[in-house]
Amino acid sequence: MGLVIIFALVTLLAGYSSFTALKNKNFLGLFFAAATFLVFGWFTFMTVWKDGYPI
Structure with a gap:
């Protein structure tokens, strides 16, 4: 969960x-x-897609 948040913040910045x-x-x-936007955006997308967003 924390990794997705960090990746998403880096992507937005x-x-x-x-x-x-x-x-x-x-x-x-x-x-x-x-x-950086493309790489971290891809990491964010794949982390959410593979591990899912916690409920």
């Missing part, structure tokens, strides 16, 4: 930083933020 980097035209920051 990476999504926000992707938007901010795109708005500021910081392409290196955009690359790393988008990569």
Whole structure:
């Protein structure tokens, strides 16, 4: 449960930083933020899908 929360928070922060980097035209920051968003988003999705969300 705690792992899903941490992954979800990192995913949300990476999504926000992707938007901010795109708005500021910081392409290196955009690359790393988008990569973090994709990787941690995938980890979040697969953790919820495989282990399920506790009732």
